[in-house]
Amino acid sequence: MKIKADVFIIIGSKIVKLLKQLGEATLMLVDTIWCMFTSPPRRDIIITQMKEIGVMSLPVVLLTGMFTGMVLAVQSYYQLYQLSMETSIGILVGLSMTNELGPVLTGLMVAGRVGASMAAELGTMKVTEQIDALETLATSPIKYLVVPRFIACVLLVPILTVYSIFIGIVGGYIIGVKLMGINATFFIKNMLDYTDNFDLANGIIKAFFFAIIVAITGCYKGFSASGGAEGVGKVTTQAVVVACISILISDFFLSIILF
Amino acid sequence: MIEIIDVHKNFGELEVLKGVNLSVKRGETIVIIGRSGCGKSVLLKHLIGILTPDSGKLLFNGVNISQMKENELVEHRKKFGMLFQAAALFDSLSVKENVAFGLREHMDLSEEEIDRITSKKLSLVGLYAVEGKKPAELSGGMRKRVGLARAFAMDPAIILYDEPTTGLDPITSDVINELIVKIKKELHVTSFAVTHDMKSAYKIADRIAMLYDGKIIESGTPEEIQNTSNPIVRQFIAGNSKGPITEKNL
Numbered sequence: 174m175k176i177k178a179d180v181f182i183i184i185g186s187k188i189v190k191l192l193k194q195l196g197e198a199t200l201m202l203v204d205t206i207w208c209m210f211t212s213p214p215r216r217d218i219i220i221t222q223m224k225e226i227g228v229m230s231l232p233v234v235l236l237t238g239m240f241t242g243m244v245l246a247v248q249s250y251y252q253l254y255q256l257s258m259e260t261s262i263g264i265l266v267g268l269s270m271t272n273e274l275g276p277v278l279t280g281l282m283v284a285g286r287v288g289a290s291m292a293a294e295l296g297t298m299k300v301t302e303q304i305d306a307l308e309t310l311a312t313s314p315i316k317y318l319v320v321p322r323f324i325a326c327v328l329l330v331p332i333l334t335v336y337s338i339f340i341g342i343v344g345g346y347i348i349g350v351k352l353m354g355i356n357a358t359f360f361i362k363n364m365l366d367y368t369d370n371f372d373l374a375n376g377i378i379k380a381f382f383f384a385i386i387v388a389i390t391g392c393y394k395g396f397s398a399s400g401g402a403e404g405v406g407k408v409t410t411q412a413v414v415v416a417c418i419s420i421l422i423s424d425f426f427l428s429i430i431l432f
Numbered sequence: 433m434i435e436i437i438d439v440h441k442n443f444g445e446l447e448v449l450k451g452v453n454l455s456v457k458r459g460e461t462i463v464i465i466g467r468s469g470c471g472k473s474v475l476l477k478h479l480i481g482i483l484t485p486d487s488g489k490l491l492f493n494g495v496n497i498s499q500m501k502e503n504e505l506v507e508h509r510k511k512f513g514m515l516f517q518a519a520a521l522f523d524s525l526s527v528k529e530n531v532a533f534g535l536r537e538h539m540d541l542s543e544e545e546i547d548r549i550t551s552k553k554l555s556l557v558g559l560y561a562v563e564g565k566k567p568a569e570l571s572g573g574m575r576k577r578v579g580l581a582r583a584f585a586m587d588p589a590i591i592l593y594d595e596p597t598t599g600l601d602p603i604t605s606d607v608i609n610e611l612i613v614k615i616k617k618e619l620h621v622t623s624f625a626v627t628h629d630m631k632s633a634y635k636i637a638d639r640i641a642m643l644y645d646g647k648i649i650e651s652g653t654p655e656e657i658q659n660t661s662n663p664i665v666r667q668f669i670a671g672n673s674k675g676p677i678t679e680k681n682l
Contacts, residue, residue: 305520309480
């Protein structure tokens with residue numbers, strides 16, 4: 174009986190902690206949006222973050238997109254060949270990259286690269302009292318640290334997604350047309366017939382939400398760091414895990430809403 | 433100038449401040465002494481509004497700090513400068529950018545003016561030609577001095593010192609103490625320091641107050657503290673391992 178009660182207490186306290194963190198992260202999001210319009214940070218700080226988040230993430234996003242498109246083409250070729258539908262590879266690659274793989278893989282890559290770096294950097298600033306120092310200098314940590322990262326993410330993750338989609342389709346084209354010998358006109362025409370602007374818009378809308386998740390998770394986890402190097406390591410891992418899981422879960426709900 | 437009235441602060445079940453009462457006059461340097469973890473830094477963070485008390489009042493020129501709104505707190509903080517225990521310099525910024533941080537954020541100054549002010553503040557703490565260096569390239573003593581330059585870059589009315597000499601060798605500690613005295617004389621600031629370094633406390637303080645068990649148990653000039661009959665204060669300033677403080681903890 175005692176063990177049962179203990180289990181309920183543990184589960185209950187975990188749920189309360191989760192809800193508390195969710196509430197705090199939501200408040201941070203509200204504060205960030207409010208601050209973004211009422212007292213925007215200096216442009217040079219935003220540009221630095223845009224370079225770090227957008228430009229520096231480009232190689233990894235392109236590489237992931239390219240190979241995903243190529244693998245998709247190889248896998249689907251062997252399946253569709255048995256049904257004599259191999260010319261439909263273009264449709265499959267186009268639809269998959271725009272609606273799902275482009276935004277989700279970009280989100281996951283950015284969560285791994287940028288989310289971790291945000292949590293580690295802000296976590297280190299927290300445990301070394303640099304965030305307190307910001308406050309003593311009459312500067313809001315949300316304005317100086319969170320808003321530039323948030324703006325850079327929200328503007329650039331959708332753009333990175335477009336690059337990922339494009340390069341993924343190019344990868345699929347190279348495999349389908351150059352390696353498997355599918356007619357280039359069939360590949361492109363089929364793809365364009367079935368993939369339209371609405372699909373691309375879906376991908377961009379999803380990327381926008383994933384950007385919010387990555388920025389707020391990274392910053393929130395960084396701000397909640399405590400206890401030195403170990404604490405920073407913990408929040409960095411948590412930031413990546415929470416962001417990746419949140420991206421996958423929200424992708425499911427966004428897919429239902431957007432289709 | 434500052435009045436701390438019956439301030440209580442708990443962290444979870446841990447009672448850190450249990451009714452602190454203290455007042456600081458304009459131009460005075462007050463040093464709070466006490467054991468590590470007794471709540472000295474917590475008290476300091478209340479003054480600048482980073483922490484708010486569970487009960488009690490902190491008055492600055494008659495205005496309750498804990499009831500200030502966010503925009504009032506920003507204005508309040510502009511009147512303060514703070515030197516952190518480990519300097520808390522921004523890693524990603526150069527020395528010059530650290531010192532100029534407040535000037536850039538809150539004052540509409542030209543680059544030339546900012547350069548002039550940062551060089552002047554750095555020279556006041558005895559640092560030359562370090563503007564372009566990153567904090568990681570500096571020694572502990574230099575980092576503290578840059579932290580000090582940053583703390584008074586905006587000419588604050590009050591400077592808060594959190595363990596200004598901790599982690600420094602005796603000579604560098606004395607350099608920092610000399611700087612604190614020099615800054616007080618030249619800039620006529622009110623200073624509020626917390627430390628457990630008695631040599632530093634005697635050197636910089638106009639008045640010393642001891643925080644023990646969440647309360648101020650003794651306050652007086654350095655001479656009065658040195659000649660106190662309070663056994664707790666006597667044990668602390670003498671640095672004895674035996675006495676009422678350690679007996680209570682056992």
